[in-house]
Amino acid sequence: SSLDRTAKAERMFELMDGFLKNDPVSLQKDILDHVEYTVARSRFSFDDFEAYQALSHCIRDRLIERWHDTQIHFKRKDPKRVYFLSLEYLMGRSLSNSIINLGIRDQCADALSQLGFEFEVLAEQEGDAALGNGGLARLSACQMDSLATMDFPAWGYGLRYQYGLFRQVILDGFQHEQPDYWLNFGNPWEIERVHVTYPVKFYGTVEEDISNGEKYKVWIPGEMVEAVAYDNPIPGYGTRNTITLRLWAAKPSNQHDMEAYNTGDYIDAVVTRQRAETISSILYPDDRSHQGKELRLKQQYFFVSASLQDIIRRFKDGHKDLNQFPDKVALQLNDTHPALAIPEVMRILVDEERLGWNEAFDITCKIFSFTTHTVLAEALEKIPVDLLESLLPRHLQIIYDINSHFMEELKRRIGLDYNRLSRMSIVEEGAVKSIRMANLSIFCSHTVNGVSRLHSELLQTRVFKDFYEMWPEKFQCKTNGVTQRRWIVVSNPSLCALISKWLGTESWIRDIDLLMGLREYAADISLHQEWQMVRKINKMRLAEYIEATSGLKVSLDAMFDVQIKRIHEYKRQLLNIIGIIHRYDCIKNMAKDDRKKVVPRICIIGGKAAPGYEMAKKIIKLCHAVAEKINNDSDIGDLLKLVFIPDYNVSVAEMIIPGADLSQHxxxxxxxASGTGCMKFLMNGCLLLATADGSTVEIIEEIGEDNMFLFGAKVHEVATLREKGSTIKVPLQFARVVRMVRDGYFGFQDYFQSLCDTVEGSNDYYLLGADFESYLEAQAAADKAFVDQKKWTQMSILSTAGSGRFSSDRTIQDYAEQTWGIEPCRCPL
Ligand code: AZC
Incomplete structure (x- = not known):
């Protein structure tokens, strides 16, 4: 009976001696217990890594308590839930973030120092969880932090890749990729759920059956794999709420070919079984072009199928009527990667639950919302029909059915405009017949959004114009944000303390709008002094890192000028490098006296190139070749240095961003589409040198054009410039620098020719030449402002003060109200 159960639970709780305690002595005891029983080391001799492991388990225990309470609370309250479906999460490290969100940083530091360890040193032992590529993946991680902090009943779903994003190793200036087997040393931040498993089916045929006089389709699969859940607790800050990021790993299925075992080849059967695990073994490292790879498609469906089985099981535990599904469930598609969830929901509703097609489609369209993160056409996923037909035959039929439904509706509204119909169709005819996942997602979602205002407008006026004209009410904008917990509190503790001191409260950590309060003190001399001191400490940390990784000693008085992000031609790292060569060239040709006026710069570049992206790899090599020349030129001395920071990742970003004076976007x-790096720099008081692109347009509105260095063609000018092609006036200095590279000034003459080709004449698609003059002007303005440290510091304070709108808390609040229709569900303390 339930009375018995309550009594039993109470007795157990008594035995547990209540919840774990967070005073330093209790923490010490727990850490030592984990040294002994979990890590299995002697409590008299354990090293930093073992101490990190023990501490992590001690924190994990505390996370689990809150997480249990949260799940019980959600179950009891049964609110509408949001399920965030994303194939990528860039979580980085978990220890510091967890301790800060649990509110026990000081207690942990005390406990450790009494045991003879330093918290910072242990935190450095942790490797990054890099289950994603770039902006999209880090955004997912920031949004999970906000969902937890703001008490939303949310679940994140993803894949537990055994190999995360490759490690970048630089040899002789070239990028090499090495596997990131991140689970090598165990992962204390996940909990394996051996009993939460679902079968996932592939291949096979579709047959027809009749029951109760009605025909229906049955999918007879040809292969079966098991999905096992790994739960990663995500703690909120200033709340007991701790939500779940559930990642799926593939395991061989037990039902799998019993036949093989019976008929003989035991070894072969085991080896085949083992192959199932490859589905979740590796993250695809190209962030925007993975068309037509079977394994990728398998990953997508594996992820979608397991997640939906889990979601439906949870729904059915308490609800019978599937018509209530949309009242209880919101499914968020993070880009088109999880879009197979649409035909999968239809398949479940129609084939398994036996709902009528229209009823099922109505439910489907009420639950999905879709975010797109790009404007690049090549990033819009297309799945070859052949591939889909063999791997997921029933899903292909359903997609065709959806498309004919769609085409009928379109014809009713626009008539027989065949051009338009074929542009909008979910099925693309052509050399390779394929499915347009974006079109499918738009048609079947109740809302579609871009990730900045500019991006959302471009979706409406260009990328998805046809769709916008049909369903303007579907289109929304959700400007991205980043979490101040990780990007200030964890990564910049000195700035965090300074902000709290001047605002007289720590509340801004949950209520970011309070940062605006700093504006009042933007001209205050004593704040200036403290602000500069904090910046200096962070620059020192970065300088030490540079020296450790590259051997280069850099002066703290120089301007630290940073560009860190994935290497892409459109992001124009090449413009940065050409600018640096130009600066070098100018200094070389300067009279001794003039050199005194040069503002010394340390140019820092970091980022990974997709392994198959040749131009991006050449850009990395050029950066090294130029650095080699400049850094060894005694004529230049401290006036200019160029550093490439290898293996850029989340934890490297946490160290670089607080130490940057200027950052380039x-x-x-x-x-x-948006850019989120710029938001992290902004929060940390780094000045931006930027084009009016993505979210910088909105940053300008918040801090004013005077507080940043803006340059370059505006969106509406770009098309005209491109039309002009080779008749654009390109500054002589630009041509001169490109010539230097072509002529072998930095060596590797042949290798760089094709890179130079991309920026010359009508080839210069990204308009480096056209924007060059304006770029140099912005750089000159930055130099000028840097000399006036009072002015610079004021701009820096105003940057932080104006960064509130770019917190992911704001983004999530907007999604909750305008897209998902969910409300907070706060677990009592
Ligand atoms: C990125 C966008 O390039 C970036 O501008 C944006 O800030 C970020 O998403 C988060 O919305 N896109 C990706 O990382 N990947 C793809 C496939 O677009």
Whole structure:
């Protein structure tokens, strides 16, 4: 009986001696217990890594308590839930973030120092969880933090890749990729759920059956794989709420070919079984072009199928009527990667639950919302029909059915405009017949959004114009944001303390709008002094890192000028490098006296290139070749240095961003959907040198054009410039620098020719030449401002003060109200 159960639970709780305690002595005891029983080391001799492991388990225990309470609370309250479906999460490290969100940083530091360890040193032992490529994946991680902090009943779903994003190793200036087997040393932040498993089916045939006089389709699969859940607790800040990021791993299925075992080849059968695990073994490292790979499609469906089985099981535990599904469930598609969830929901509703087609489709369209993260046409996923037909035959039929439904509706509304019909169709005819996942997602979602205002407008006026004209009410904008917990509190503790001191409260960590309060003190001399001191400490940390990784000693008085992000032609790292060569050339040709006026710069570049992206790899090599020349030129001394920081990832970003004076966000206008790096720099008081692209347009509105260095063609000018092609006036200095590279000034003459080709004449698609003059002007303005440290510091304070709108808390609030229709569900303390 339930009374018995309550009594039993109470007795157990008594035995547990209540919840774990967070005073330093209790923490010490727990850490030592884990040294002994979990890590199995002697409590008299354990090293930093073992101490990190023990501490992590001690924190994990505390996360689990809150997480249990949260799940019980959600179950009891049964609110509408949001399920965030994303194939990528860039979580980085978990220890510091967890301790801060649990509110026990100081207690942990005390406990450790009494045991003879330093918290910072242990935190450095942790490797990054890099289950994603770039912006999209880090955004998912920031949004999970906000969902937890703001008490939303949310679940994240993803894949537990055994190999995360490759490690970048630089040899002789070239990028090499090495596998990231991140689970090598165990992962204390996940909990394996051996009993939460679902079968996932592939291949096979579709047959027809009749029951109760009605025909229906049955999918007879040819292969079966098991999905096992790994739960990663995500703690909120300033709340007991701790939500779940559930990642699926593939395991061989037990039902799998019993036949083989019976008929003989035991070894072969085991080896085949083992192959099932490859589905979740590796993250695809190209962030925007993975068309037509079977394994990728398998990953997508594996992920979608397991997640939906889990979601439906949870729904059915308490609800019978599937018509209530949309009242209880919101499914968020993070880009088109999980879009197979649409035909999968239809398949479940129609084939398994036996709902009528229209009823099922009505439910489907009420639950999905779709975010797109790009404007690049090549990033819009297409799945070859052949591939889909063999792997997921029933899904292909359903997609065709959806499309004919769609085409009928379109014809009713626009008539027989065949051009338009074929543009909008979910099925693309052509050399390779394929399925347009974006079109499917738009048609079947109740809302579609871009990730900045500019991007959302471009979706409406260009990328998805046809759709916007039909369903303007579907289109929304959700400007991205980043979490201040990780990007200030964890990564910049000195700035965090300073902000709290001047605002007289720590509440801004949950209520970011309070940062605006700093504006009042933007001209205050004593704040200036403290602000500069904090910046200096962070620059020192970065300088030490540079020296450790590259051997280069850099002066703290120089301007630290940073560009860190994936290497892409549209992001124009090449413009940065050409600018650096130009600066070098100018200094070389300067009279001794003039050199005194040069503002010394440390140019820092970091980022990975997709392994198959040749131009991006050449850009990395050029950066190294130029650095080699400049850094060894005694004539230049401290006036200019160029550093490439290898293996850029989340934890490297946490160290670089607080130490940057200036950061560059210089994509050709109309190409960066939003950009989130700029928001992290802004929060940390780093000044931006940027084009009016993506979210920088909104940053300008918040801090004013005077507080940043803006340059370059605007979106509406880009098309005209491109039309002009080779008749654009390109500054002589630009041509001169490109010539230097072509002529072998930096060596590797042959290798760089094709790179130079991309920026000359009508080839210069990203308009480096056209924007060059304006770029140099912005750089000169930055130099000028840097000399006036009072002015610079004021701009820096105003940047932080104006960054509130770019917190992911704001983004999530907007999604909750305008897209998902969910409300907070706060677990009592
Ligand atoms: C990125 C966009 O390039 C970036 O501008 C944006 O800030 C970020 O998403 C988050 O919305 N896109 C990706 O990382 N990947 C793809 C496939 O677009």
């Amino acid at each position: 210089i994509s050709t206008a109309g190409h960066e």
